[in-house]
Amino acid sequence: MGISNARTNQGAIPVTIIRPTRGWKGIDFRELWRYRELLYFLIWRDIKVRYKQSLLGATWAIIQPLLTMIIFTVFFGQWAGIPTDGVSQPIFYFAGILPWQFFQSGVSKAGTSLVASRNLITKIYFPRIAVPIAPIIAGLLDFGLAFLILVGMMFFYGVTPTSALWTLPLFLLLAIVTAVGIGIWLAGLNVSYRDIGYVIPFLLQVWFFLSPIVYSSTIVPEKLRPYYGLNPMAGVVQGFRWAILGVGKPDMADIAASIGVAVILLVSGIFYFKRMERTFADVV
């Protein structure tokens, strides 16, 4: 579909040509920009709805990581005795849980978002790509709240911030890019193949263990390290720990691989999504 603006004095009267499209399309950034307020409203709606009328409300964003941390500390740290790079266990786990929960909740919501919004998609035109992106961005709020707890814990455990703390936003960005990439893929796939919705929790569970959340990446055998590095979330979690706690400096090669994979996921996801987009309203 092509859009050109015929500018008249009275303001633009956009002319839209609608025809069947074939093959691959990229993102129409101009259009996305025009609909930016919609993305904002979708994010706002997700956040509002998440916290309305729930007893725990915002505290859930804090309780969930805290509880998880406690369980990990007891089972993996104390009982299983898995080494934690020499730092105290609770904060070791928390630093990993933080980006993971953002990633996991974002991806699982994004994956089912298109099907859940079917009444929107079949009635109104707007760039569909906003739908899976919104819950991921909305998750940043939960992340922010949990981050405050992390700061509190750092005081409690006497952990001083390292000089590498500035890299934290970069690792967060890597997590966002990965989440969006995978989220878009799953969202698009779920419309055509409805059992993807069941695959997502399983996929995330496996991914969880493939990332160094309950263990340190140092226990990964040498010959598997390169493949391990292909997991962007491995890079994110390692990076988080390093930036906050100063342990387990990630290999530059690993980081580069992580970034590469994340970008490939994102770009391929966008192309797949845009290609399938034209059938969403018919198939969902």
Place this chain on the structure above:
Amino acid sequence: MTDISIRTENLGKQYRIGQYVANYRTLRDVLVESVTYPKRWLMRRRDDHPDVRSPDTIWALRHISFELKQGQVLGVIGRNGAGKSTLLKLLSRVTEPSEGMAEIHGRVGSLLEVGTGFHPELTGRENIYLNGAILGMKRIEIDRKFDEIVAFAEVEKFIDTPVKRYSSGMYLRLAFAVAAHLEPEILVVDEVLAVGDAEFQRKCLGKMSEVAHQGRTVLFVSHNMSAIARLTQDTIVLDGGQIICSAPTTEAIDTYMTSGITQVGERRWDEAGSNLDHALFQPVALRVLDHEGRMTNQAMSAEGFVVEFEYRLDTDITGLRVGIYLSTSRGEPVFTSFDTDAPEAFERHTIRKQGHHVSRCKFPPNLLNEGRFVLGVNASSFRIQSYFTDEHALSFTIDATGAPGTHWPETRRGPLRPALEWEISEAVV
């Protein structure tokens, strides 16, 4: 600088029906298919392609070409399944065409369903912003129109309550209020009048007529012929996905109301074709007979005629009433009459036995005016069950030749032409 608003050229939309690749499949289906039909799976096309002439596809729309000027108000009418909603979806870009092209000048605001995007947990205020954004309004625009929207919806007191607490009437009014305050160059409206009470419908119509008078282009789909007649100047009639008529509204409505009714003087239903909910009642035929008992599609106003409805009951039915709806060919209802309207008939025919029946009624002479009329039939038990309804079953014409007053060759308005008793006398002052 063109004054065209919408121009379509050979627009078409094809849907796949049946099991494969239509509605959702699972990964398991894909895997199974790849093993059992490997060649087909390898050669499959993921998107709809007009060249695929498999029996599993239907053309919901085909060869749609029309042109709308700016400020024109076009009605779109047709039976259910004729493709009206598909056309609107194509023009709103909700779905992609399979062939052809549409050129659209301006923003399109679509009212395909009222309240799309409303979230029950959010308040009225929040939903106005959300819904407005979804429909394409900018935030400042919504700010500007906020009070107007709330006033139109008459929900000032409840604006900060979650929408799930609204009554259905408030919900509809609010949803419509947001959509109605869009200011797109082109407004596309689909059957929003089908829901809501009379008050709501009146408001909707009023607003739409206002929008039309503001010089916006409006595309209006409805089954409500009087709304179509009121709001639109021209109308297209869709049937089986194609435009069968594009004409000024009165003519188009006439064509629609009398289309598909090909039999002269009689309409038969065969068992396979009827759309029955309940097979207990089987309509057989509806006939118009002139005053001499011959089947005809034209009757004389001055002579009266007979309408006969033959049907079969597959079991004894209690409380059944069988009747007709009479409308003009412009879609205006004239009256409804049931065979057990008269109290004695009601008492006597409480139970109708299994078998063939005929309900016959006499139209008195000098009732109807000249013109074309449409008969519909209904068989139901009041408030219990509707056995059969067909609102456009048969059409016929009335000729007013020889009726009182025809010594003046003039057309009189209205569906009726009664011969009233007039008394003329000199007044005593």
